[in-house]
Amino acid sequence: MPPTPSSELTARQREVLGFVRDHQRRHGHPPTTREIQAHFGFASQTAAVDHLRALARKGALQHHAGKARGHLPALAAALRTSLLEIPLYGTIPAGLPTAAEQEPDRYISVDAASLGVSARARLFALRVRGDSMTGANILDGDTVFLTPRDPRPGAIVAALIDGESTLKRFLVQRGRPFLRAENPRYPDLLPATELIIQGVMVGLLRQQPAA
């Protein structure tokens, strides 16, 4: 994998790459060679083709040969493949969001690299309600990202405990798992009947309220 392909690119090639990225972002699909030609005012289509070839050779673009439409550019691979669309299941998930066909409120788009997760990670999001996790610097209104997997002690989890869903720190003492709010005003939760871990927290997104 090239470390920073753009460093080897010429100024003109960066311009073309910029146009391709921009077009992709704004239109949802890469430009055609003729659109590139028109944008830069080339008299020949080949000028665009040459640039694309150079960009593909240097790893800045990946070229799906022949395949017409998306034919040439496609975004820098990393950028594309790593974009996650994370379903937001509301404040208090009624069921297991991973299992049921439950409709998410909406989707949150974040790239995997920025969250430090794999591009294939299956994440879901929940809106935090209440102040029980302020000790872990998680505030009311924050959106937390979770992945369904078994938690290690100390992890922050969304759990279904005795039918109610909450965000808490998962701890184990003498082989017995329990949940602890990161706020001294809340007591530890010992599961009476069952403790179902819906997901382990991997990240957080906050909207800073306007001052």
Add this chain to the structure above:
Amino acid sequence: MPPTPSSELTARQREVLGFVRDHQRRHGHPPTTREIQAHFGFASQTAAVDHLRALARKGALQHHAGKARGHLPALAAALRTSLLEIPLYGTIPAGLPTAAEQEPDRYISVDAASLGVSARARLFALRVRGDSMTGANILDGDTVFLTPRDPRPGAIVAALIDGESTLKRFLVQRGRPFLRAENPRYPDLLPATELIIQGVMVGLLRQQPAA
């Protein structure tokens, strides 16, 4: 604008829409009618065309007629247009990230709606270093999103004060602006020579460290 177009869609139409979205996300460009045909095993290309027409009519897709390649689908408009690519300028920005042609470390992709900002917002990101803002629940390692604009008193800002860049709360007392760390161990900062506000914090992204 249709409120929730998917509600009026038939099961089959939702399937096709799902395939189009998925293809878009994974390949960076929409599928062709023939790719849809192949995926669902239609004997006729027209079956795919019919579905796309229905989806466009119901507002679930937007159809760029004739224009071959990205020709038909394109994502649901809102989803596409609102994706921000936010440049990350490192831990301590040396200059004004908005002014200079300074190369960002990398880009963070987040959709505008999830950050509560306009799709046209110009944001940049900084990595937080140190514990001077723990009182505002901003931790070492967090990534903060900022927009260049004049701060209101109480806002959290990235500021260039006497040549050094820091994240602090912006306050005004008796007409005099100053910066306050949200950590009692740090003193207030009164600008000796100049106070340049680089940006106002609008959001935050955190990678939860594995427990």
Add this chain to the structure above:
DNA sequence: TGGCATACTGTTCAATTGAACAGTGATTGG
């Protein structure tokens, strides 16, 4: 019972678009 939308089959045509070929001139590194 007729009309309309859905969900397809099967075929043909034209437009969009990628790709190749044959050049020119400037620059740069060995």
Add this chain to the structure above:
DNA sequence: CCAATCACTGTTCAATTGAACAGTATGCCA
């Protein structure tokens, strides 16, 4: 000074792909 890369012009061809036309069968609504 030669080779390679860059940055183009100008033309032609073939593949991909969208679009249209003509049907069939089903279910639903009124």
